[in-house]
Structure formats: C-alpha cells, structure tokens
Amino acid sequence: MSVQRDSLSVGLAVGAAGVAFGAVAVADHFTVAQACFLSLVLFSGASQFSLVAVMSAGGSPLSAIVTGTFLGGRNGLYGVRMAQILKLKGLKRAVAAHVTIDESTGVAIAQESLEDQRTAFWYTGFGVFFFWNLFTLIGALGAKAIGDTSAWGLDVASPAIFCAVLFPRLKERKLFIAGVLSFIWALSITQFVPAGVPIISTVVIAAIIGWK
Amino acid sequence: MNSQWVAVIVTSVLCYAIKYIGHAIPEIWLAHPRVQRITNLIPIVLLSALVAMQAFTTKTKFMVDHRLAGITVAVVALAAKLPFPVVVIGAMATSAIVYRLKI
Numbered sequence: 001m002s003v004q005r006d007s008l009s010v011g012l013a014v015g016a017a018g019v020a021f022g023a024v025a026v027a028d029h030f031t032v033a034q035a036c037f038l039s040l041v042l043f044s045g046a047s048q049f050s051l052v053a054v055m056s057a058g059g060s061p062l063s064a065i066v067t068g069t070f071l072g073g074r075n076g077l078y079g080v081r082m083a084q085i086l087k088l089k090g091l092k093r094a095v096a097a098h099v100t101i102d103e104s105t106g107v108a109i110a111q112e113s114l115e116d117q118r119t120a121f122w123y124t125g126f127g128v129f130f131f132w133n134l135f136t137l138i139g140a141l142g143a144k145a146i147g148d149t150s151a152w153g154l155d156v157a158s159p160a161i162f163c164a165v166l167f168p169r170l171k172e173r174k175l176f177i178a179g180v181l182s183f184i185w186a187l188s189i190t191q192f193v194p195a196g197v198p199i200i201s202t203v204v205i206a207a208i209i210g211w212k
Numbered sequence: 213m214n215s216q217w218v219a220v221i222v223t224s225v226l227c228y229a230i231k232y233i234g235h236a237i238p239e240i241w242l243a244h245p246r247v248q249r250i251t252n253l254i255p256i257v258l259l260s261a262l263v264a265m266q267a268f269t270t271k272t273k274f275m276v277d278h279r280l281a282g283i284t285v286a287v288v289a290l291a292a293k294l295p296f297p298v299v300v301i302g303a304m305a306t307s308a309i310v311y312r313l314k315i
Binding site: 006009013030034041046055061065075077078080081082083084086096105109152153157159160167169174179182185199203205211212 | 215216217218219220221222223224226227228230231232233234235236237239242246249250251252253254255256257258259260261262263264265266267268269272273274278279282283286287290296297299300301303304305306307308311312
C-alpha cells in the first residue's frame, strides 16, 4: 500500500467527476469561464453544484451564495482537524486551506502515522485540484458529448471513495456508532430541511458522542 | 457584472474564508481532551452524512436507485480487502450498468 498512489488515485477518480460539474454548469447556462473559475477558486464540489443548481432553478444570487457557503461550512471544520495534523503557518497554511476538502481530509485521517496523514493530505488535495480543474474544462467544453453522467457511474465515484475512506476507521466502536447515526440522521431529515443542513447538523452527534 | 458572476465570486471568497478560519483557530482553544475527541469525530460524522446524501438522495429527497448497486459493490469489495481502485471502479461500473439496463 502506497499513500501517494492511493492519494493520487482518489485525485483522479474524484477529479474525473469534474466532467459532471463542467457539463452541468454549462447546461445550466453558466459560461465556461464561470465553471472554471468556480473549480479554481471556490474548489468545493458540493458548493459548486448547489450554486449552479439554485441559480438555474430561478433562485436569487443571494440564495445561491447562502446555500453554497453553507455547504462549504464543513471545510472549516475539516480545517480545524487538519491544522492539528499539519501545524503550518503563513503561506503554507493559506495553500493548505485552499485544498482542505472532503477528500484531502478523508484520506488523511484514514492513515495511521502523522507523516502519512500529511503526505495523504497534500497528494490528495493537489491531485483532486489538478484533475478536478482539468476535467471541469473538458466537461464544460464537451457538455453535449458526455450526455448523462449517471450512465458512466460518475454519480457513485464520490460516495464509493468516502466508503473506502471511512471503512478502516469504523472498526473503532465510537466512530462506528457516530458514522451510522449520522448516516441515518441525514437521510431522516433531508426531506424537511434546506440542502446542507443534513450534513452540517451531524456535528451535534459528534459533540454528544465525544462529550465523555 | 451580471448576477451569475456576483454569486460565483462572492461564494468563492466566503468559502475560502471558511476554510482559512478553520486552519487559523488558535491551538490553545482545541487543547482540551473533550474538544480533541469531538474534532476527531467531526470528519467521520460529516463524511458519513455526505455518503448518505450522495448515494441515497435526489434533489434533497430520499431516493434508492442504481447507486445502491454501486455502493453495495464498494462495501463488499472493501470487506474483501480489495485494492482501492478496484473498489471505486467496481462501484462505478456496476452503477452505470444497472442505470443503463433500467433505461
């Protein structure tokens, strides 16, 4: 098992889903430049998809900003965790913050040693960044040629990766209970609350289980 | 500047600010063992809920479809200790096949 190889394969697999983002953004009347700007500067898949979806469904820019920012909230919590592992200052911290996303954090915490956690964070972060941007451009330019992304399995790439990330962690009893409860909780409330709430609200589960 | 660009730029700036603030929170605030335990659990709960949303909802509504087949293959492959690329490609291929057969 090589940390670098696993990290880069996450980068490639997740990055390839950037095709879906580029294609959806252009199909929803965003320009190629806007799609690429989002992948370069916002760089957080769920926020990007939600922003495009809200505006194309006729939502105001404000509601798109609120939804996108809310979905980006968990990256701040990942930042709290990663800062403890990375211990960076200045420019390096600013760069690390930019690539603090689901994948880089997930692959990092799946590692045993501190050194491997750091390696996994950077390789996964930059790997996803490179491929996500490359494939966003390809998807935006080739929106019509790709057609239905579900027909290529792109809609399960990301959840399958997170299953792989979570799997080794769930051997610990507390983590297993926290994971299963969060899974059930999110699905139970999703119908009744705005996008993003089912995910971010699981912080309460972490607080309760971690309390003592 | 049109409203799309406003939304794109403002959301991008806010999302970066959130990421940076997470990294910049003073370590002393996080030193307490209880805070340590909770911040350790946070990625687990968020990613578990994220899997649930990505695999079993469509436009925020609960939905079981072709993705279940893909996720099942991923979990079985993980239990069988197959390598990571096999897990992901196996899940994608299965989901795509089930999706296409239904059409």
